[in-house]
Amino acid sequence: MAAVKNSRHAEETPADAVSHVSVIKSKEDRIIDACKRKDIDELRDIAIASGGFLSDHLRSRAWPILLGSDADTTPDDESWRHLPRHRDEDQVKLDVDRSFVYYPNDNTQAQLEEKKSELSDLITQVLREQPYLCYFQGYHDICQVLLLALPPSLRGIAMSRLSVLRIRDFMLPTLAPAIAQLHLIPDLLGAVDAELWHHLSRNEPFFALADTLTMFAHNVQRYSDIARLFDALIAREQVFCLYVFTRIVLRRRAELLSHEEPDMLHFALSKLPPNLDLDAVIPEAARLFETHPPESLRAWRYISAASVLKTTRDVGALTRQSLRDGQVFFEKQVREMWWDEHRQKVTKVAWANRTLLLTILVGVSAIYLRKTSTWAGLVTWISRLGGG
Known part of the structure; x- marks a missing residue:
C-alpha cells in the first residue's frame, strides 16, 4: 500500500502541475483569441476538445x-x-x-x-x-x-x-x-x-x-x-x-x-x-x-x-x-403541421367512407362510359375493393 501511495505521489510532481497549468493557460489564450476574431470554426473545434470552454x-x-x-x-x-x-x-x-x-x-x-x-x-x-x-x-x-x-x-x-x-x-x-x-x-x-x-x-x-x-x-x-x-x-x-x-x-x-x-x-x-x-x-x-x-x-x-x-x-x-x-420558420412549420393534420383527417374520413365513395364513383362513371365487358369487370373489381 505504501508503495502505491509513493507511486501516486511521484506522479503528482511540481513539474506536472506546472505543465498542467501551462496547458490550461494555452487553451484559455486560444479561446480568447478565437472569440476576438469571432472564429466560429475554431470555437467549434475547441468545444469538442477536452474540457470545452473550461470556465x-x-x-x-x-x-x-x-x-x-x-x-x-x-x-x-x-x-x-x-x-x-x-x-x-x-x-x-x-x-x-x-x-x-x-x-x-x-x-x-x-x-x-x-x-x-x-x-x-x-x-x-x-x-x-x-x-x-x-x-x-x-x-x-x-x-x-x-x-x-x-x-x-x-x-x-x-x-x-x-x-x-x-x-x-x-x-x-x-x-x-x-x-x-x-x-x-x-x-x-x-x-x-x-x-x-x-x-x-x-x-x-x-x-x-x-x-x-x-x-x-x-x-x-x-x-x-x-x-x-x-x-x-x-x-x-x-x-x-x-x-x-x-x-x-x-x-x-x-x-x-x-x-x-x-x-x-x-x-x-x-x-x-x-x-x-x-x-x-x-x-x-x-x-x-x-x-x-x-x-x-x-x-x-x-x-x-x-x-x-x-x-x-x-x-x-x-x-x-x-x-x-x-x-418566419416557426410560422411555416405551423402551416405545415396544420395541412398535415388536415390531410390526415380527410384521409381518415375518406377511408371510413370508402364504400360510399367508390359507389358514387362507379355510378358517375357509368353515365359517361359505355358498359363494355371490360368496364363491367372493372366495376366488379372496384366494388369488391370497396366492400373489403
Whole structure:
C-alpha cells in the first residue's frame, strides 16, 4: 500500500502541475483569441476538445458569439414587464418552484430563492417578447444553465436566440416535430450496430425525448458536466444532440443487450448513466457525425425544411439569422403541421367512407362510359375493393 501511495505521489510532481497549468493557460489564450476574431470554426473545434470552454468566464464570451447574440446586451431593459402576460406563465411558475434541484449545491435557501426569481424573469421575458412560442416542461432546465453561466446582461438575448433559432421545434403548438427528430436515432444505430438496433427496435425512440428536448439538462446532475456539454451543443448543429445521445447508447451496449423486457429497456434508456465521460463521448459523437452525416439517414428526408435541424445545419449561417427569421420558420412549420393534420383527417374520413365513395364513383362513371365487358369487370373489381 505504501508503495502505491509513493507511486501516486511521484506522479503528482511540481513539474506536472506546472505543465498542467501551462496547458490550461494555452487553451484559455486560444479561446480568447478565437472569440476576438469571432472564429466560429475554431470555437467549434475547441468545444469538442477536452474540457470545452473550461470556465463560465470563457463561456460568457464564447456562447454569445456562437448564438449570434454577442452584439446585443440588455443591462437595464425592463420593458418586457409591461408586455401582455404569456398564456403559459402559470405553468412556468410551477416549474420554477421545483428548479435548481441538483445545482448549485453550495447556496443558501435565500440565494436559491433569488435564483428562482431570476429564472422566472428570464423565462417570462423570452415568452412575452416572443409570444408565439409555446412553453414546454423542461424549458426551465435549459434556462437554468444559461442563467448560471452568463451574466445578467447577456441572458435575455442569448436565451431568446437559443429558443427561436435552436430549439424552436420544441416550442411549436405540438411536439410532433420533436418526435420526428427522434427517428434519426434508430437510423444512426442501424448504420453502426445492427444487433443493438434490432434489440432496441421493439421500442419507439420516445425514450430519448426528455434528454433531447432539454439538451440533457433535465437528467445531468452535475453543473460542470452540463455546462461542458452545452459547450459542444451550442457550438455544433442542433442535430448534434441526437448524435451525442446515440453515442451514449452505444457505450451502454452490453447493459442494454442484457435487458429483454421492453419496459425495462425503455426505463434504462430513459436514464443517463451517473458518470458520463463527456470528454470521450463528445469527440466520439463528432466522429459519428462525420461518418454518418444526417443527410445519409433515411428519416432526414421527412424533417421539415423549416426545422431547426436543417436551418442550423450551418452554424455560421445561424449566427447571421435574426429573431424575425426564426419566427418566419416557426410560422411555416405551423402551416405545415396544420395541412398535415388536415390531410390526415380527410384521409381518415375518406377511408371510413370508402364504400360510399367508390359507389358514387362507379355510378358517375357509368353515365359517361359505355358498359363494355371490360368496364363491367372493372366495376366488379372496384366494388369488391370497396366492400373489403
